[in-house]
Amino acid sequence: MFSNTGPFTQLVKEVLTVSNPSPVPVAFKVKTTAPKQYCVKPVLGRIEANQSVNVQGIYIWKIYFILSFSNLSFCGDHQSF
Numbered sequence: 557m558f559s560n561t562g563p564f565t566q567l568v569k570e571v572l573t574v575s576n577p578s579p580v581p582v583a584f585k586v587k588t589t590a591p592k593q594y595c596v597k598p599v600l601g602r603i604e605a606n607q608s609v610n611v612q613g614i615y616i617w618k619i620y621f622i623l624s625f626s627n628l629s630f631c632g633d634h635q636s637f
Contacts, residue, residue, distance in 0.1 A: 567614055567615070567616060568614070568615040569612060569613070569614050569615075570612070570613045570614075570615075571610050571611070571612050571613075572610070572611045572612075572613060573608050573609070573610055573611075574603060574608060574609050574610075574611055575603070575607075575608040576603035576604065576605060576606065576607055576608065577606065578605060578606075579605050579606070580605055581602055581603065581604050581605055582602070582603050583600065583601070583602050583603075584600060584601055584602075584603060584609075585599065585600040586598075586599055586600070586611060586613075592616075593615060593616055594613060594614065594615055594616070595613070595614040595616060596611060596612070596613050596614075597611070597612050597614075598611065
């Protein structure tokens with residue numbers, strides 16, 4: 557999802573569009589291999605038939621996080637897997 561083209565001196569945001577081309581609704585869940593470094597919104601959801609949803613991923617650079625974003629509201633309900 558991330559292009560990993562540092563330097564990581566700020567939050568890096570990417571948007572992934574998840575589509576459902578089928579005629580029935582489907583569910584999705586996003587898991588990360590590094591839950592302390594990535595925040596994903598929404599983590600799970602339902603995509604109706606022939607629709608799509610945007611999933612935002614945020615790479616949190618550790619030092620930047622510590623200095624600037626100790627109370628990240630968008631990661632408040634962040635789940636560890």
